[in-house]
Amino acid sequence: MLTLSPPPPAATPTRRPVLAPLGAEHSPEAALSIHDMTVAYHRKPVLWDVDLDVPPGSLVGIVGPNGAGKSTLIKAVLDLIPRVSGRVLVFGKPYRQQRHRVAYVPQRESVDWDFPVSALEVVAMGLYGRIGWFRPVTRRHREIALHALERVGIADLAHRQISQLSGGQQQRTFLARALVQEADLYLMDEPFAAVDAATEKAIVRLLQDLRAAGRTALVVHHDLQTVAEYFDRVVLLNLRVVASGLTETVFTRENLQKTYGGRLTLMTEAAEALARETPAP
Amino acid sequence: MSMMGDAISHAVLPGLAVAFLVTGSRASVPMFLGAAVVGVLTALFTEWVRGLGKVDEGASMGVVFTSLFALGLLLVVQAADHVDLDPGCVLYGAIELTPLDTVTLAGREVPRVVVMLGVVFLLNLTCVLVLYKELQISSFDPALATTLGINARGLHFLLMTLVAVTAVASFETVGNILVVAMLVVPAATAFLLTRRLSVLLVLAVGFGVGSAVVGHVAALAVPAAFGYASTNTAGMMALTSGVGLLVVMVVTLLRRGQPLRD
Ligand SMILES: Nc1ncnc2c1ncn2[C@@H]1O[C@H](COP(=O)(O)OP(=O)(O)OP(=O)(O)O)[C@@H](O)[C@H]1O
Numbered sequence: 001m002l003t004l005s006p007p008p009p010a011a012t013p014t015r016r017p018v019l020a021p022l023g024a025e026h027s028p029e030a031a032l033s034i035h036d037m038t039v040a041y042h043r044k045p046v047l048w049d050v051d052l053d054v055p056p057g058s059l060v061g062i063v064g065p066n067g068a069g070k071s072t073l074i075k076a077v078l079d080l081i082p083r084v085s086g087r088v089l090v091f092g093k094p095y096r097q098q099r100h101r102v103a104y105v106p107q108r109e110s111v112d113w114d115f116p117v118s119a120l121e122v123v124a125m126g127l128y129g130r131i132g133w134f135r136p137v138t139r140r141h142r143e144i145a146l147h148a149l150e151r152v153g154i155a156d157l158a159h160r161q162i163s164q165l166s167g168g169q170q171q172r173t174f175l176a177r178a179l180v181q182e183a184d185l186y187l188m189d190e191p192f193a194a195v196d197a198a199t200e201k202a203i204v205r206l207l208q209d210l211r212a213a214g215r216t217a218l219v220v221h222h223d224l225q226t227v228a229e230y231f232d233r234v235v236l237l238n239l240r241v242v243a244s245g246l247t248e249t250v251f252t253r254e255n256l257q258k259t260y261g262g263r264l265t266l267m268t269e270a271a272e273a274l275a276r277e278t279p280a281p
Numbered sequence: 282m283s284m285m286g287d288a289i290s291h292a293v294l295p296g297l298a299v300a301f302l303v304t305g306s307r308a309s310v311p312m313f314l315g316a317a318v319v320g321v322l323t324a325l326f327t328e329w330v331r332g333l334g335k336v337d338e339g340a341s342m343g344v345v346f347t348s349l350f351a352l353g354l355l356l357v358v359q360a361a362d363h364v365d366l367d368p369g370c371v372l373y374g375a376i377e378l379t380p381l382d383t384v385t386l387a388g389r390e391v392p393r394v395v396v397m398l399g400v401v402f403l404l405n406l407t408c409v410l411v412l413y414k415e416l417q418i419s420s421f422d423p424a425l426a427t428t429l430g431i432n433a434r435g436l437h438f439l440l441m442t443l444v445a446v447t448a449v450a451s452f453e454t455v456g457n458i459l460v461v462a463m464l465v466v467p468a469a470t471a472f473l474l475t476r477r478l479s480v481l482l483v484l485a486v487g488f489g490v491g492s493a494v495v496g497h498v499a500a501l502a503v504p505a506a507f508g509y510a511s512t513n514t515a516g517m518m519a520l521t522s523g524v525g526l527l528v529v530m531v532v533t534l535l536r537r538g539q540p541l542r543d
Pocket residue numbers: 041042046064065066067068069070071072073
């Protein structure tokens with residue numbers, strides 16, 4: 001078993017009451033704090049004036065239609081794409097100084113699946129930051145990687161080349177890689193995409209373990225039906241932050257309508273999700 | 282990635298020509314500098330065309346390297362009017378003449394290119410051994426590499442520079458055709474046989490050496506058997522590596538019913 005040691009003191013979550021008043025979470029210790037961020041591709045802004053505070057120890061769902069800028073938000077936080085304006089703080093400091101405390105699970109399309117590496121080697125990559133330049137991967141690192149694969153239930157596939165894994169197994173490999181990073185803040189882009197029910201359950205359990213260990217996770221999520229069940233907080237995103245905060249306060253029909261606009265099928269889905277959450281009138 | 286090697290080995294031509302035109306000699310140092318600069322430029326231009334034209338990397342490389350190669354040819358032809366830089370030689374090389382040009386190393390006469398290519402080989406070997414995991418991660422998942430504080434972009438440029446320097450060092454001896462063949466074919470052959478990077482690297486080098494030896498023997502033996510006087514050694518080596526790829530492909534096909542590729 002991979003043990004999750006408690007995060008350093010600075011990140012210790014202050015247990016907040018479940019129904020904290022809105023706006024009370026402006027603390028300098030926010031796991032992630034985004035202020036006035038605008039991001040553009042080729043001068044065309046795709047994210048406007050994003051303001052966001054994520055308290056430590058929370059599971060946050062990022063929800064919005066395709067092209068809303070969810071992946072862009074994550075990449076901009078990670079300095080993978082430049083920001084036009086705005087400030088991002090991770091546990092009170094610029095990301096650059098906090099790299100080792102942040103782990104990233106990219107959307108599946110972003111890597112070269114034909115590359116000759118095994119699942120184990122991919123997981124070990126999560127340790128490269130800690131191993132440091134020029135030093136080789138040792139047996140101890142491979143053991144850590146194998147434990148992480150055990151934890152996501154695919155240790156038996158450790159030596160498979162990654163293109164020969166199923167979509168769900170590839171996703172588990174990515175999660176295992178994020179786990180070995182022992183980060184305090186996890187940014188996950190659609191970890192639930194293309195996975196079966198068993199894998200989905202395994203990922204949810206993992207997220208809950210992370211939260212129990214005081215870690216924070218931001219997760220891009222598409223299934224509106226499960227948002228309220230999985231996440232403490234949500235960010236509704238569509239070019240701007242439509243709403244963000246505690247799930248029970250923010251995940252409302254009105255906000256969903258604003259986020260998804262007139263997309264009928266999605267709206268029905270949302271309505272169903274709400275019907276299940278709120279008692280029938 | 283193999284496409285990038287192909288692109289660079291063509292694109293270094295103008296770098297060589299400019300270095301030659303500026304210094305008026307074929308001394309190694311300016312040639313290497315020219316190659317290194319153009320190697321980085323090719324990588325930069327490719328990114329630039331891709332971003333600006335919103336086309337994929339392959340197409341963008343196609344544009345960049347054909348343009349640079351054409352420019353290089355123009356420059357070489359221009360240069361050839363002044364001195365002995367032979368356009369044909371650039372394409373086919375003159376491996377048969379290498380023993381004539383020697384330097385003295387530790388009291389022994391050694392062909393100059395052997396020393397030069399030996400140095401380049403050691404340089405490449407050192408970089409691959411020392412930066413193995415950094416090169417691996419930034420080729421596989423540049424985004425992750427960047428978030429771990431490993432400069433994927435810088436490593437990409439380093440790799441492109443190494444390819445350019447290697448291409449230049451080999452050019453004069455073996456010509457463009459064999460450079461491109463050796464950059465791509467042995468690695469492709471090895472890729473049919475393994476899905477482990479370390480094994481792949483060793484196999485690829487093995488295939489490269491194998492085709493060189495077999496190609497050399499074949500260049501001596503085959504034309505003679507048909508009554509011709511001689512042939513181009515570099516061409517025969519390239520052909521051998523191609524035949525090797527074909528053989529491996531057929532064997533894996535027969536063994537598995539279908540290629541290993543997914
Ligand atoms: N590299 C890029 N160059 C130009 N535009 C881009 C690029 N990447 C994304 N975009 C544009 O930015 C907008 C936001 O994209 P983003 O990938 O962040 O959306 P998303 O919310 O993650 O969508 P999805 O649910 O489909 O993953 C889209 O309009 C997209 O077309």
